[in-house]
Amino acid sequence: EGRDDEEEEDDILAPAAASGKMKPKPRPARGKEFEGLAKVDLTAPLREDEVMPRNDQHYVVPERPPPTAVASMEEGEGGGGKKSKKKKKKKEKKEKSSKKKEGSRSAADPAQGATADLLDFSGLGLGPAAETPPPTSATSAAAESSSALAQATNNAISSAFDDLLNLEAAPAPVLGPAGMPEASSMPLGDAMALDLSMPGGSERPHASSSKKGGKKPWQKGMLKASHIIQTGGMGGAAIDWDLIELHFKTHYRSDASEATLSLRVLNRMTNNPLQNVHVAFDNGAESVPVGDVAPEGAAGSLSRAGPFSLSSESSPVTVRGTLHSSGWSVPFKLVLPSTSRLVPATGLTQDAIQEELMSGRRSWSSHTVKLEVSDVTKAKGLLRGFLRAEEVEGDSSDDLRGTLAADAPSLGEARLLVLVKAKGGDGAGGGVIKVDLKCTNSSLGKSLASDVKKLAF
Incomplete structure (x- = not known):
């Protein structure tokens, strides 16, 4: 009793040490620094002064000011110090190097420079040519940036995009001495593709244009070159x-x-222009001005001629007059087409037409015309508008082939059938079209075939 653990351990290990099997372990010197721990009473609770206090509050680290603000504060506090001068020099060097890099980038990237010039970003201080001094303080920098953005929103960007989108109003046409817009000639290739019936190449809307087939081709008049008259003194x-x-x-x-x-x-001469061209009519109709026509160019009339009365008979109407230009005059003749009597034949099918042709109830006159055209894909549509016809339903047609039908109620319910076949020629849209006309009125069919021959595609 009263023995500690070390003494009991010595008693257990003593027989083994006496037999020589185990040598006794040397006992280290016992320290006295922990003797007081055995006297501590762990059952009693700790006092408040013996407990480490606990901090439940959340501490937020304040944000650091930006480098520009720190530099400005240091400059304000120690304006004459050596450190502030060194920092200022370093800052200026960095700004110079950054400007050089921006200049090299804009020079290396032409697309970016072109876009900046197009949008007029130089006025915003964003282009390479803009030079803005470094801000002396954070407040001045913020003020400059806000003013630049406000200017961009109000002035520069709006004007830049107005120029980009070409929102400026078109200039007013130049008026001639008679108060009409002056005519302008154009190359023959453009004139053949553009409708020059009215100024600017646009045709006046016709009340029944949508019902009569839409756009119409030009017809050729006849100039009597053997009857030229010199009207000027010297010519x-x-x-x-x-x-x-x-x-x-x-x-x-x-x-x-x-x-x-x-x-x-149309002036197909390569060197000589036509000056002061105007057209006069023998029936007392008002003269129509055309203007100057450049070599290898064309010009349209500034107004329409007429009106001209159309007879109810099948014979075509002829308009005669004189073309004046450059001190010369030449008579002409215009044969108006017989298409005024035609109306579209709607509701016809390919089977119905085949049955009508095979029945033999009507006699048909046939005429065939071949024409050279500048664009075979537009030939059928122009013929449809000229003949005031309608395309037959159920026909497996395309832009190069089709069947058209029209009626002439004033000529005993005469009927016109037209088969159009187009074949490409030079590979650029030009080619030849074959027009087969069948009409129950022989005189009307003959007149229409003559009208088709005079078409200028």
Whole structure:
């Protein structure tokens, strides 16, 4: 009793040490620094002064000011110090190097420079040419940036995009001495593709254009080059009238009792222009001005000629007059087409047409016309508009082939059938079209075939 663990351990290990099997372990010197721990009473609770206090509050680390603000504060506090001067020099060097890099980038990237010039970013201080001094303080930098953004929103960006989108109003047309817009000639290739019936190449809307097939082609008039008359004192430059063409387009009134004409003059000469061109008519109709026509160019009339009365008979109406230009005049003749009597034949199918042709109840006159055209894909549509016809339903047609039908109620319910076949030629849209006309009225069919031959595609 009263023995500690070390004494009991010595008693257990003593027999083994006496037999020589185990040597006794040397006992270390016992320290006295922990003797007081055995006297501590662990059952009693700790006092408040013996407990480590606990901090339940959340501490937020304040944000550091930006480098520019720190630098400005240091400069304000120690303006004359060496450290602030060194920092200021380093800052200026960095800004110079950054400007050089921006300049090299804009020079290396032409697309970026072009875009900046297009949008007029130089006015915002964002382009490479803008030079803005470094801000002296954070407040001045913020003020400059806000003013720049406000200026961009109000002025520069809006004007830049206005220029980009071309929102400026078109200039007013130049008026001639008669108060009409001056005519401007254009190359023959553009003139053949553009409708020059009215100023600017646009045709006046016709009341029944949608019902009569839409756009119509030009027709060729006849110039009598053998009857040239010199009207001026000395006469103008020599004109090869074989290289001059007068085209016209017919516009019918709603009841087809009258028609007006749009005119176009083509100059195929390579050197000599036509000056002060105007067209006069023998029936007392008002003269129509055309203007100047450049070499290898064309010009349209500034107004329509007419109106001209259309007879109810099947014979075509002829309009005669004189073309004046450069001190010379030449008579002409325009044969108006017989299409005023035609109306679209709607509701016809391919089977119904085949049955009508095979029945033998009507006699049909046939005429075939071949024409060279500049664009075979538009030929069928132009013929449809010229003949005031409707395309037959159920026909497996395309832009190069189709069947058209029209009626002439004023000529005993005469019927016109047209088969159009187009074949490409030079690979650029040009080619040849074959037009087969069948009509129950022989005189009407003959007149229409003659009209088709005069078309200028």
